[in-house]
Amino acid sequence: MTRRVVITGVGAVTPLGVGARTLHDRWTAGECAIEDGLARCTEFDPTDHLSIKEARRSDRYTQLAIAACGEALSDAGWEGGQPHDPARVGCVIGTGIGGINTLESQHDVLRDRGPGAVSPLAVPVMMSNAAAGVLAMRHGLLGPCFGTVSACAAGAHAIGAAVRLVQSGDADAVVTGGSESAMTPLAMAAFAGMGATSPTGTCRPFDARRDGFVMGEGAGVLVLEEEEAARRRGARVLGRVLGFGATADAYHLTAPEPGGGGSARAITRALEDAGAESAEVAYVNAHGTSTPLNDRSETDALKSALGEHAAHVPVSSTKSAIGHLLGAAGAVEAIATLLALRDRVAPPTLGYEQPDEGLDLDYVPGAARPLNGGRVGISNSFGFGGHNAVLCLEAAA
Amino acid sequence: MSTTATREEIEDRVVSALVTFGVEPSEINRDAAFEQLDVDSLDLVELAQIVEDEYGVQLKGEDVQNLRTVGDALDLIAARLP
DSSP states (O other): OOOOEEEEEEEEEETTEESHHHHHHHHHTTOOOOBTTEEOOTTOOGGGTOOHHHHHTSOHHHHHHHHHHHHHHHHTTOTTSOSSOGGGEEEEEEOSSOSHHHHHHHHHHHHHHOGGGSOTTHHHHHSTTHHHHHHHHHHTOOSOEEEEOOGGGHHHHHHHHHHHHHHHTSOSEEEEEEEEOOOSHHHHHHHHHTTOBOTTOOOOTTBTTOOOBOEEOEEEEEEEEEHHHHHHTTOOOOEEEEEEEEEEOOSOSSSOOTTOHHHHHHHHHHHHHHTOOGGGEEEEEOOOOSOHHHHHHHHHHHHHHHGGGGGGSBEEOTHHHHOBOGGGHHHHHHHHHHHHHHHTEEOOBTTOOSBBTTBOSBOOBSSOEEOOSOSEEEEEEEETTTEEEEEEEEEOO | OOSOOOHHHHHHHHHHHHHHTTOOGGGOOTTOBTTTTTOOHHHHHHHHHHHHHHHOOOOOHHHHHTOOBHHHHHHHHHHHOO
């Protein structure tokens, strides 16, 4: 019998504030956290969540994950310790870049003071699997534990991998999500150098004037449990991960495949995995980066995967409110999708005003609007390297 | 780099380093074991870097791995002062 995967807890730290609900409520109200071309988690104070020892042994990306995870576990009712055999609880956390704050500061130490001064903590703090390891250690999760690395699809890949761990029977529950904090001089210069970030510091996905993404930081963590195991412990179920689809463009290091073929195959695969028809899709949380290339190919992909129904589905981009969280985006946006489905509301694509030729879907301009129709939501994530990862979700009735 | 550090100066410096590692100041005394203070080998390597940087005291990997208490560390550093 198929093991089904339910979501029992969510947590997020985003530029809109600390808390998954905070993200949903503020975005739905039309608040935008982008300031001076960046979206920082200004309301996040590490000392609220970490001891001195934990703080100095974690890069900011791990600190964000610790806070999001704390909220998710408490939301799932796990405060008093997790309710499953710890050996059957996994931890999968994605990141695009990992501990680049540490990498850069330790490189300064190397250059200025020589190799003998480089911190013994540098490797364990900067490695891209640090967040997964730290969360497992902090909460005693003894099952499969690793990071996923697929640029801006990493958060969605983490959730997809977690779903498979539960379905396969390798785990009864998995703490999963994504985390990122890469607002360093090197990372910002590098993204700007390749023309990925917006030179005007604006994020207006799908708008004719879009000119690149705005960098954000944050983390999103979900508690996934096998449905029967969750039921046995009397868990409150928020929703389900119905399906996951992952493909590669195998086309270009950074540019999406024209026509969105790889993305379309991932969407189709996620729907197949969910056993859902495109007509059941009530909401699409777009990757919607505000780059000229992504928003066009994603629009093409949605048309190709959903067919005629694409014209009737609200499609909005969380990035319009919090910028691009890179490896955390897929996880934070999965949470945003779930809460949108729970409240039956499509939050708006902020800043969208001028239609572009060929970009003619319903991008939910202006203000949030009630959802109509089916029960299924889609969350798209696409990463440099040609990675496409799509989650198909539903909210509990 | 000072070559005239007193034992008191070294003690103050070691205590302040341990506090930045996350140890409660009230728990630090000569007899306190690093294990009890939750100070591990990575912290001790950092401590070795600090004393080398500031007092010119060279502590090798095996030196710090064998340190059990705060007093052990203070004695070793004092004995190695150039």
